[in-house]
Amino acid sequence: MTIEIAAKPQDAHTPSDLLARVARIATQVARVHAEDVDRKARFPTEAIEALKSEGMLGALVPSSLGGPGVPFAQVAAMCEVLGQACSATAMVFAMHQIQVACLVRHGMESPALRDYMRELVERQWLIASVTSEVGVGGEMRTSVTSVVREGERFTLEKDATTISYGAQADDLLVTARSAPDAAASDQVLVLLRKGDFTLERKGEWDTLGMRGTCSPPFKVTSRGDARQILPVPFAEIASHTMVPVSHVVWASLWLGIAAGAVSRARAFVRQQARSRPGSVPPTAVRLAELSSLLQSMRSSVHDVAVEADRLMGSGDADALSSISFALRMNNLKVSASQQVVDIVHRALLICGIQGYKNDSPFSLGRPLRDAHSAALMVGNDRILATNASMLLVLKDD
Amino acid sequence: MNESIRSILKEHGRLAIEVETLAEAADLYQAGMTSHASVNVMLALESQFDVEFPDRMLRRGVFGSIASIREAVEELTAGR
Numbered sequence: 001m002t003i004e005i006a007a008k009p010q011d012a013h014t015p016s017d018l019l020a021r022v023a024r025i026a027t028q029v030a031r032v033h034a035e036d037v038d039r040k041a042r043f044p045t046e047a048i049e050a051l052k053s054e055g056m057l058g059a060l061v062p063s064s065l066g067g068p069g070v071p072f073a074q075v076a077a078m079c080e081v082l083g084q085a086c087s088a089t090a091m092v093f094a095m096h097q098i099q100v101a102c103l104v105r106h107g108m109e110s111p112a113l114r115d116y117m118r119e120l121v122e123r124q125w126l127i128a129s130v131t132s133e134v135g136v137g138g139e140m141r142t143s144v145t146s147v148v149r150e151g152e153r154f155t156l157e158k159d160a161t162t163i164s165y166g167a168q169a170d171d172l173l174v175t176a177r178s179a180p181d182a183a184a185s186d187q188v189l190v191l192l193r194k195g196d197f198t199l200e201r202k203g204e205w206d207t208l209g210m211r212g213t214c215s216p217p218f219k220v221t222s223r224g225d226a227r228q229i230l231p232v233p234f235a236e237i238a239s240h241t242m243v244p245v246s247h248v249v250w251a252s253l254w255l256g257i258a259a260g261a262v263s264r265a266r267a268f269v270r271q272q273a274r275s276r277p278g279s280v281p282p283t284a285v286r287l288a289e290l291s292s293l294l295q296s297m298r299s300s301v302h303d304v305a306v307e308a309d310r311l312m313g314s315g316d317a318d319a320l321s322s323i324s325f326a327l328r329m330n331n332l333k334v335s336a337s338q339q340v341v342d343i344v345h346r347a348l349l350i351c352g353i354q355g356y357k358n359d360s361p362f363s364l365g366r367p368l369r370d371a372h373s374a375a376l377m378v379g380n381d382r383i384l385a386t387n388a389s390m391l392l393v394l395k396d397d
Numbered sequence: 398m399n400e401s402i403r404s405i406l407k408e409h410g411r412l413a414i415e416v417e418t419l420a421e422a423a424d425l426y427q428a429g430m431t432s433h434a435s436v437n438v439m440l441a442l443e444s445q446f447d448v449e450f451p452d453r454m455l456r457r458g459v460f461g462s463i464a465s466i467r468e469a470v471e472e473l474t475a476g477r
Contacts, residue, residue, distance in 0.1 A: 183429030
């Protein structure tokens, strides 16, 4: 008698299987190179190539366009496992997925963009974001530059204060005013294809943390097919997708950084305990405290990720453009960005000098430096000011 | 009512174009109104018409044009 154990091909693409593959890349590739990536402020090539080879750059593309159609909350979980190993890899992956989410959710009406998404699944193009600009003071929802349409073509030039992995990306998604005479907030999102743009680097990227994201300022010069301009106003893309997705994937990777730091602190306390069996090391109480903080952070990140996934999936435009949704997403960003610094700092106190040393297995320098970027990526004060103004009209009824 | 709405937009909407030239259905966000300015417009409308916009109305579309603002205010003041 032969028993045939049939491989179920559909299993290969279940979201949990894909998450397991990303987790393997995190521990077997990203973690191995994380120190070198950080020290040299170089792009995490190995991990991003590994993610490409597993088809993960097209994770959000729906099955109708040949992608695996991974639920958004699952992509957030991927950012979390990558964040435990290498913050730079996690941030590059997260930022790319934000761009794909914008295309998937707002480009489906356009045949040209649908073709692009099919190609993205096949070729695993890496997309960078160009929302920053010299002269707007960090306000994503205003642009100085504009798209200039000439028949079926356009030209676009932009002085960006920062483009993460600009030099490594295949394609770019760029914000600009919709026309030379449009108001500063009347923006569109434009896909720039490789070969259609040139980047002139205007500075360096030598930072405290998140060094491997390679995010210097660039001057972008481009021309392209007008069908690469997304067919809906950027205002809608920002509130329905870009902002909520950004805050959830960022918070998820910050959760990963926090969890990674806590796991070092746990290993340290275990080592202390093993050296003197019978007595609970004093650091164990601090670890107990830390474990509770990590759990709160995890609960709030997961809660909001599931909530955002549900609302975005429902396509309820009213709910997505509501002030209460924007407030919840902003609250997540602000709280997670503070929690990650607090948790890594407490992990450092537990590990003591072993955490402070760069060459110890309990070193926490890199996660601590990376964690401090969280409050600055869209400054918390800017977000709190927005929330303060929204709370003037929100009744919580 | 349209005149009151226009004067509030003129004072608080920070539009890039003259309020007088705006059609009733014209998109205020395209005319340059930011989210921050829209909150000030909401507050001024609440004060002017002695209403409170419930949270279900606090979304982009409701404050997207003079016509949609008028509809919202009329809904809240109906039966007074």
